[in-house]
Amino acid sequence: MRYSKMFIPTMKEDPKEAEILSHRLMLRAGFIRKLASGVYTWLPLGLKSLKKVENIIRQEMNRKGAQEIIMPFVQPKELWEESGRWEKYGKELLRIRDRNDRELCLGPTHEEVVTDLVRREVKSYRELPLILYQIQTKFRDEIRPRFGVMRSREFSMKDAYSFDIDEAGAEKSYMDMYDAYMRIFERCGFNFKAVEADTGQIGGSFSHEFMVLADTGEDTIISCGGCGYAANLERAEVGFVDREVPHTKGQLKDVETPGQRTVEEVSEFLGVKPDKLVKTIIYNTDRGTMGVLVKGDREVNEVKLRNMLNLDVIELADEETIEKTTGGPLGFSGPIGLSIPLYADRDVLFMEDFVVGGNVRDVHTVNVNNEDFKVKGYYDLKVAEPGDFCARCGGTYSSTRGIEVGHIFKLGLKYSKAMNCTFLDKGGKEIHAVMGCYGIGVGRTVAAAIEQGHDENGMIMPFGIAPFEICVLPVNSSHAESMELAEAVYKELLYKGMDVIIDDRSERPGVKFKDCDLIGIPIRVTIGERNLKDHMVEIKLRKEKDSQKVRKEEVIERVLNYANEFKRR
Ligand SMILES: [Zn+2]
Numbered sequence: 001m002r003y004s005k006m007f008i009p010t011m012k013e014d015p016k017e018a019e020i021l022s023h024r025l026m027l028r029a030g031f032i033r034k035l036a037s038g039v040y041t042w043l044p045l046g047l048k049s050l051k052k053v054e055n056i057i058r059q060e061m062n063r064k065g066a067q068e069i070i071m072p073f074v075q076p077k078e079l080w081e082e083s084g085r086w087e088k089y090g091k092e093l094l095r096i097r098d099r100n101d102r103e104l105c106l107g108p109t110h111e112e113v114v115t116d117l118v119r120r121e122v123k124s125y126r127e128l129p130l131i132l133y134q135i136q137t138k139f140r141d142e143i144r145p146r147f148g149v150m151r152s153r154e155f156s157m158k159d160a161y162s163f164d165i166d167e168a169g170a171e172k173s174y175m176d177m178y179d180a181y182m183r184i185f186e187r188c189g190f191n192f193k194a195v196e197a198d199t200g201q202i203g204g205s206f207s208h209e210f211m212v213l214a215d216t217g218e219d220t221i222i223s224c225g226g227c228g229y230a231a232n233l234e235r236a237e238v239g240f241v242d243r244e245v246p247h248t249k250g251q252l253k254d255v256e257t258p259g260q261r262t263v264e265e266v267s268e269f270l271g272v273k274p275d276k277l278v279k280t281i282i283y284n285t286d287r288g289t290m291g292v293l294v295k296g297d298r299e300v301n302e303v304k305l306r307n308m309l310n311l312d313v314i315e316l317a318d319e320e321t322i323e324k325t326t327g328g329p330l331g332f333s334g335p336i337g338l339s340i341p342l343y344a345d346r347d348v349l350f351m352e353d354f355v356v357g358g359n360v361r362d363v364h365t366v367n368v369n370n371e372d373f374k375v376k377g378y379y380d381l382k383v384a385e386p387g388d389f390c391a392r393c394g395g396t397y398s399s400t401r402g403i404e405v406g407h408i409f410k411l412g413l414k415y416s417k418a419m420n421c422t423f424l425d426k427g428g429k430e431i432h433a434v435m436g437c438y439g440i441g442v443g444r445t446v447a448a449a450i451e452q453g454h455d456e457n458g459m460i461m462p463f464g465i466a467p468f469e470i471c472v473l474p475v476n477s478s479h480a481e482s483m484e485l486a487e488a489v490y491k492e493l494l495y496k497g498m499d500v501i502i503d504d505r506s507e508r509p510g511v512k513f514k515d516c517d518l519i520g521i522p523i524r525v526t527i528g529e530r531n532l533k534d535h536m537v538e539i540k541l542r543k544e545k546d547s548q549k550v551r552k553e554e555v556i557e558r559v560l561n562y563a564n565e566f567k568r569r
Pocket of ligand 1: 227228229390391392393394
């Protein structure tokens with residue numbers, strides 16, 4: 001490709017609309033342009049990267065026997081009513097009406113459509129297992145679309161769905177997809193981690209998120225250096241060390257704490273550390289009002305609570321409920337004398353002489369111990385933090401930031417039951433298919449690559465998904481000998497099957513170098529008048545500071561060597 005012929009509208013200044021680095025660089029390098037809130041056009045350079053990611057995905061999915069289809073973007077309401085999600089999905093589901101007043105939606109995901117397809121077409125266990133996938137546009141009407149294609153409303157996604165005859169088959173499909181994802185993100189050139197994610201009511205280790213590690217990531221990953229356990233914050237289990245609680249107990253008593261509601265206020269007022277307080281958080285759930293006790297300096301993990309008690313609805317109680325169940329206002333709740341069910345985080349079991357709310361306005365109770373109140377039990381109910389004990393090996397957790405680019409999930413019978421997707425087993429009995437679903441945000445993957453690889457001059461794209469692998473850059477386009485060699489090198493590299501661009505513009509050298517760096521092309525071949533006098537040209541890798549001179553006869557071989565090295569990685 002010739003730079004002069006290509007549509008690459010780069011920007012010198014930082015665009016105002018961009019909030020994060022990848023968004024800024026994708027606008028500046030002419031990868032994308034915004035049409036409306038959360039809706040983007042992919043320009044030629046960005047689309048080249050996007051297509052490379054798609055091709056890697058396609059190859060690895062096919063390798064595992066998954067088969068590509070394309071399902072409709074527009075989906076009928078009736079299917080979503082069958083799964084129960086027409087009501088449940090909320091406002092992210094963009095609902096529309098056609099000219100006959102039929103209700104439809106723009107597909108945010110395709111469980112309903114694929115389940116409908118398979119229940120119509122698959123009749124016998126002989127036709128399973130089946131994994132179908134598509135790479136297609138999705139629409140989710142986010143409240144606050146932001147960060148460019150990282151959190152847009154319209155986006156490209158690879159979604160796959162597996163159908164199996166039994167649990168064992170479903171687990172095999174799950175592991176196949178896990179392996180495929182590992183290969184996909186390795187080939188994309190990422191430093192990434194597969195982390196355990198919440199499985200909701202399915203249980204087990206059958207949900208993984210694939211996180212690209214980047215300081216700017218939105219998600220927190222908890223991991224253990226000891227055993228390699230890694231999980232997202234919602235999921236991360238916290239271990240504990242059993243220990244004796246000393247028996248030198250103080251005198252239980254109420255103290256005045258006028259207007260002191262928060263942990264910070266109370267601990268400062270009483271002159272004790274926050275970890276000497278126990279918070280009593282009151283929740284309204286579909287199984288009634290309940291309380292959770294957690295150490296003052298920690299937070300309740302509501303996902304753990306939900307899973308433990310199999311709750312559908314869980315929300316913080318309103319002030320009225322708090323007054324009614326505890327007798328005191330918000331900020332003064334404590335466990336003593338409460339009649340609602342109480343669940344305590346395990347930390348509380350090892351605490352003594354702590355401070356709790358007095359269930360009366362402006363009163364807290366001090367020197368409280370576990371025998372002073374009654375709980376249903378002590379469980380792992382807090383949000384994990386770095387420094388906590390690993391639940392698997394007792395090691396110590398650390399945390400890193402990540403960007404979720406893929407998610408695999410065992411669905412079990414959720415959709416096949418709701419939508420009656422059955423087939424006949426060996427004995428002729430009608431049974432439900434066991435399902436799994438597997439997503440990759442394709443546009444997001446391009447953005448994540450930029451969040452992970454960049455410097456002050458622009459993107460440092462991984463070789464496998466950079467818009468071009470090589471840029472041939474003649475410094476002075478009016479110097480005939482430079483141009484002649486540049487053309488020869490360009491054509492030879494094309495002939496060798498490389499994805500190469502020649503910057504044949506009559507721009508100043510500074511502009512050319514800047515653009516090449518901004519776009520993040522991994523290998524640059526610079527052909528300049530001065531070096532040519534010594535029969536030399538310059539090769540520079542985008543990720544390295546220094547360039548090197550090579551004899552012009554050797555340039556093709558050297559470039560191909562680098563390319564092979566990149567590909568092997
Ligand atoms: Zn561990």
